[in-house]
Amino acid sequence: MSLPVPVFEARNLQVIRGGSLILNVPALIITDGEMLSIIGPNGAGKSTLLQSLAALIKPSRGEVLFRGQRIGAEIPLLAYRRKLAMILQEPLLFDTTVFNNVASGLKLRGLKRHEYEPIVVKCLDRFGIAHLGDRSARSLSGGEARRTSIARAFATEPEVLLLDEPFSALDPIIREALLEDLEQVLRETRITTIFVTHDRQEALRLSSRLGVMMAGEILQEGSPQEIMKRPVNEFVATLVGIETIVAAEVVRRKPDTFVASVAGHEIEAVGGRDAGEQVLLCIRSENIALSSPEAAAPPHPRNFFCGRIKKITPLWLHQRVQLDCGFPVVAYVTNQSLTSFPLAEGMEVAVSFNPADVCVIPNRSIVKTGSQ
Amino acid sequence: MDLILDGITKAFWLLISFDPEVLGITLLSLKISGSATLISLFLGISAGALVALTRFPGRRFVVGLINTGMALPPVVVGLFVTIFLWRNGPLGFLGILYTPEAMILAQAIIATPIVTGISLAALQQLPAKLRLQILALGATRAQMVWILVKEAKLPLLAAVMAGFGGVISEVGASIMVGGNIKGYSRVLTTATVMETGKGEFDVAIALSILLLLLAYSINVVLTQIQQRERPR
Numbered sequence: 001m002s003l004p005v006p007v008f009e010a011r012n013l014q015v016i017r018g019g020s021l022i023l024n025v026p027a028l029i030i031t032d033g034e035m036l037s038i039i040g041p042n043g044a045g046k047s048t049l050l051q052s053l054a055a056l057i058k059p060s061r062g063e064v065l066f067r068g069q070r071i072g073a074e075i076p077l078l079a080y081r082r083k084l085a086m087i088l089q090e091p092l093l094f095d096t097t098v099f100n101n102v103a104s105g106l107k108l109r110g111l112k113r114h115e116y117e118p119i120v121v122k123c124l125d126r127f128g129i130a131h132l133g134d135r136s137a138r139s140l141s142g143g144e145a146r147r148t149s150i151a152r153a154f155a156t157e158p159e160v161l162l163l164d165e166p167f168s169a170l171d172p173i174i175r176e177a178l179l180e181d182l183e184q185v186l187r188e189t190r191i192t193t194i195f196v197t198h199d200r201q202e203a204l205r206l207s208s209r210l211g212v213m214m215a216g217e218i219l220q221e222g223s224p225q226e227i228m229k230r231p232v233n234e235f236v237a238t239l240v241g242i243e244t245i246v247a248a249e250v251v252r253r254k255p256d257t258f259v260a261s262v263a264g265h266e267i268e269a270v271g272g273r274d275a276g277e278q279v280l281l282c283i284r285s286e287n288i289a290l291s292s293p294e295a296a297a298p299p300h301p302r303n304f305f306c307g308r309i310k311k312i313t314p315l316w317l318h319q320r321v322q323l324d325c326g327f328p329v330v331a332y333v334t335n336q337s338l339t340s341f342p343l344a345e346g347m348e349v350a351v352s353f354n355p356a357d358v359c360v361i362p363n364r365s366i367v368k369t370g371s372q
Numbered sequence: 373m374d375l376i377l378d379g380i381t382k383a384f385w386l387l388i389s390f391d392p393e394v395l396g397i398t399l400l401s402l403k404i405s406g407s408a409t410l411i412s413l414f415l416g417i418s419a420g421a422l423v424a425l426t427r428f429p430g431r432r433f434v435v436g437l438i439n440t441g442m443a444l445p446p447v448v449v450g451l452f453v454t455i456f457l458w459r460n461g462p463l464g465f466l467g468i469l470y471t472p473e474a475m476i477l478a479q480a481i482i483a484t485p486i487v488t489g490i491s492l493a494a495l496q497q498l499p500a501k502l503r504l505q506i507l508a509l510g511a512t513r514a515q516m517v518w519i520l521v522k523e524a525k526l527p528l529l530a531a532v533m534a535g536f537g538g539v540i541s542e543v544g545a546s547i548m549v550g551g552n553i554k555g556y557s558r559v560l561t562t563a564t565v566m567e568t569g570k571g572e573f574d575v576a577i578a579l580s581i582l583l584l585l586l587a588y589s590i591n592v593v594l595t596q597i598q599q600r601e602r603p604r
Binding site for chain 1: 509
């Protein structure tokens with residue numbers, strides 16, 4: 001049985017600008033119906049990757065295949081672009097009505113009014129902007145303009161949707177409502193989607209596969225769960241929200257675990273490492289439990305330390321607690337937990353976590369990000 | 373002061389009496405400058421779009437030339453158009469020297485760099501990613517350029533006003549290539565120069581007021597369109 005032909009296949013894709021290599025993707029395959037999110041900081045090359053896939057910029061080297069066909073050779077450029085829709089950071093609406101904006105892609109394809117009108121009406125309705133049809137695009141609010149740009153993209157019924165940070169610069173309430181609507185439409189239509197963002201929360205919601213980019217390269221790709229649990233290096237760990245990352249040396253090996261030394265303390269982690277190995281231990285903040293030092297039975301006795309609270313930062317649903325245990329630790333405590341176990345800066349607490357929740361990165365893969 | 377008041381009074385009478393000579397001069401001015409502006413719009417917007425939307429070696433030099441061209445002295449244009457259209461000149465076979473056609477040609481040469489320069493600036497000030505967005509919507513290159521021109525229509529209206537303003541008010545080139553022939557190639561500016569030379573200041577003032585009224589009327593219409601379309 002032959003494997004299905006991927007929607008996109010990038011081979012040795014490189015973009016060089018001003019003598020600098022700004023995109024270097026040796027291989028990338030995107031299959032039908034997949035929702036791939038690419039996360040990375042500004043300047044990581046995410047937008048360049050998206051524009052290369054959309055054939056909006058010409059790569060310096062390599063090629064992109066669409067359903068097995070070389071773009072520009074086996075499939076004409078215009079025919080290819082008309083199978084895609086792209087939503088950029090700015091809505092970039094045209095100076096006309098909302099209706100005409102949503103209809104623009106269809107008009108460019110030569111559709112007559114009686115052909116595109118029902119499609120546009122449906123799209124306006126689907127994204128909750130039917131009442132704005134006659135309004136000038138120049139008079140829209142940020143959220144309305146964004147909805148119009150999304151409706152414009154969907155009006156052409158694309159095979160592939162490319163999203164370039166479409167929710168940036170929106171206030172949280174509007175962003176949440178738009179994410180909700182887009183998520184629903186993407187699930188209904190099952191359009192192959194590539195979504196680039198620097199917001200990991202957005203990426204997690206809109207992806208079946210995640211890629212992490214930095215300096216033009218995809219450092220890691222896989223399921224969101226896999227990347228969250230097993231980042232390949234410190235940079236990826238930081239990007240997926242791991243705040244406790246400590247350098248350690250393995251001191252002894254156990255049957256299923258090993259023990260590493262960190263600033264005079266010992267941390268046990270699952271896995272096989274030999275004594276003397278230099279590793280980075282990463283622990284997600286939500287997996288760290290805080291309790292009273294006098295508690296009879298700490299939640300995780302194998303990794304149990306005393307620490308002093310340095311700072312408590314209130315967040316929306318929880319508190320971010322920075323601790324000094326001889327090494328820096330960041331834990332999240334729910335507001336509900338605080339009612340039964342009040343915390344204060346300077347207070348001594350017990351810190352514990354499960355060895356299975358410690359992610360181990362070989363020290364050789366450290367990428368200095370300067371974020372710590 | 374009396375001279376100016378006499379001029380204004382004379383202009384008023386010339387206007388309300390529909391003086392056939394003045395009417396003819398005014399209509400010819402409008403026809404020549406209007407035609408030249410239309411030609412310059414076609415050439416200038418095309419050239420402006422080409423330079424704005426492409427990258428090529430020496431592009432900055434070309435932009436510099438366009439910007440210099442915006443200050444092209446009409447007498448220089450008049451001189452070279454005359455040389456080119458002279459009986460022995462490269463375009464002498466056309467036989468259009470001292471005709472309204474020669475004046476249209478000279479005025480179009482004056483207005484084209486103005487329209488090109490403003491079009492170039494107008495298209496360059498559009499968001500850089502708008503082009504990508506239009507192409508991603510499935511536009512051909514021609515469709516993309518057309519959409520960009522429509523998006524830049526407000527500053528492009530300024531190009532129309534500047535282009536028309538530049539040629540309706542010029543005199544050097546019109547005299548040199550048109551000859552200021554009564555009833556044939558005499559326009560408001562050349563007539564004003566001639567009347568001033570004759571010491572007929574009241575007529576010259578009257579013609580000047582008519583020239584200002586014409587320029588004002590055209591610009592009022594264009595300004596109305598521009599301000600109605602202004603983004604809120």
